[in-house]
Amino acid sequence: MIRITQLVHGKGTVSDALKYRKTPPHQVPSRLLAFAETRRPVIFWNITNKCNLACTHCYISAGLGVDISNELSLTEAKAFIADVAEMKVPLLLFTGGEPLMRQDFWELASYATEQGLKTAMSTNGTLITKEVAARIKAAGIEYVGISLDGAKEDTHDTMRNKPGCFKKVVQALKNCTEIGLKAGIRITITRANYRELDELLDLALELNVPRFCVYWLVPSGRGKEIYDIQLEPEETARIFELLYTRARDLGPDKMEILTVDAPHDGILLLNKLKEDGNPEYENALKLLQYMGDSCSAGDRVANVDPTGNVYPCQFAQLEEFKIGNIRERKFSELWNIPENTVLTEFREKTKLLKGKCGSCQYKELCGGGCRIRAYAEHGDIWAEDPLCPLNQEG
Numbered sequence: 001m002i003r004i005t006q007l008v009h010g011k012g013t014v015s016d017a018l019k020y021r022k023t024p025p026h027q028v029p030s031r032l033l034a035f036a037e038t039r040r041p042v043i044f045w046n047i048t049n050k051c052n053l054a055c056t057h058c059y060i061s062a063g064l065g066v067d068i069s070n071e072l073s074l075t076e077a078k079a080f081i082a083d084v085a086e087m088k089v090p091l092l093l094f095t096g097g098e099p100l101m102r103q104d105f106w107e108l109a110s111y112a113t114e115q116g117l118k119t120a121m122s123t124n125g126t127l128i129t130k131e132v133a134a135r136i137k138a139a140g141i142e143y144v145g146i147s148l149d150g151a152k153e154d155t156h157d158t159m160r161n162k163p164g165c166f167k168k169v170v171q172a173l174k175n176c177t178e179i180g181l182k183a184g185i186r187i188t189i190t191r192a193n194y195r196e197l198d199e200l201l202d203l204a205l206e207l208n209v210p211r212f213c214v215y216w217l218v219p220s221g222r223g224k225e226i227y228d229i230q231l232e233p234e235e236t237a238r239i240f241e242l243l244y245t246r247a248r249d250l251g252p253d254k255m256e257i258l259t260v261d262a263p264h265d266g267i268l269l270l271n272k273l274k275e276d277g278n279p280e281y282e283n284a285l286k287l288l289q290y291m292g293d294s295c296s297a298g299d300r301v302a303n304v305d306p307t308g309n310v311y312p313c314q315f316a317q318l319e320e321f322k323i324g325n326i327r328e329r330k331f332s333e334l335w336n337i338p339e340n341t342v343l344t345e346f347r348e349k350t351k352l353l354k355g356k357c358g359s360c361q362y363k364e365l366c367g368g369g370c371r372i373r374a375y376a377e378h379g380d381i382w383a384e385d386p387l388c389p390l391n392q393e394g
Helices: 004-008 014-019 030-035 074-087 105-114 130-138 153-160 165-178 194-206 221-229 233-250 265-276 281-291 341-347 355-359 371-378
Strands: 042-046 092-095 119-123 143-147 182-189 211-216 256-260 301-304 309-311
Touching: 004 233, 004 256, 004 265, 004 281, 074 105, 092 105, 105 119, 130 165, 143 165, 143 211, 153 165, 165 182, 182 194, 194 211, 194 233, 211 233, 233 256, 233 265, 265 281
Parallel strands: 042 092, 042 301, 092 119, 119 143, 143 182, 182 211, 211 256
Antiparallel strands: 301 309
């Protein structure tokens, strides 16, 4: 995750991050969660594979007809929550499928809050009426990431495979902002919608949405099926330029702009700051160095799927990358097994990189890009990230 606005405008320093290093997670400002203590990861928890939509890019191929019989029971889910609360993870993010489709979602959300956890949720937004928005806030969820994949109704609804979604999402964003529940727009960007990005940013401003998050497509789940509309590296560089310019010009109080699943964006950002003579360059460099690398998988990020399997990140849900299962061993124990090969390799990934990522001068800052994109493209998780615009020459 590259927090463009934060780094452009100096909303965070290494000293800030160190100051909150030993602070209880629920007291850490959201802008500093990205710099949470290593080995206490932000957890993306797919609480169900059930969803009222069947989106073209869904990384776990969720839908209505999926088998949910082996998903974690309420008792198992609560035990997991209690474990990660005791572990003091900085954030537990409820996702799916569609988290609101799980019948005991409200009990899980309230229980997590009672245990002292900072929580957020990722949702398609179609079920967030005014009443549901109020209930989300009452349950203690601090942030709602809502997917909106285009500025035009047809673009979004086509990616979501259901007419009428766009209008429901716009209303959901209004329902959240009207009651002071922080909500942000999430867009998975492809060749099908990237031309609407500027217009979508304008819509976000119009709706008073405080956060705008761009996800670069990762070919996992149904995302593999639309890999033919993946952007070219040169296109991602131009899109980043747009995001950087908007973040710079808007300022930190209008909207926070960030990208996910493209660690090389941190290098593009540093280059732009230097080119512009921005005094925040040194601070941004120190923050990226402090993080070790900007790919957090297996270190500051973890994923737990609906049946309790643990993976380095939500896009790495393949048997070869499975760390273990919380039904067999607590998450807190799994995450700290020194002999676990998957964790060891992900935490030392810059030593294992091959190709252009392996020889890149920026690999210690970037962490070698997205390993799952490399795996999908080359069949080798340590190969070069095909989306990176920095390694295209030679």
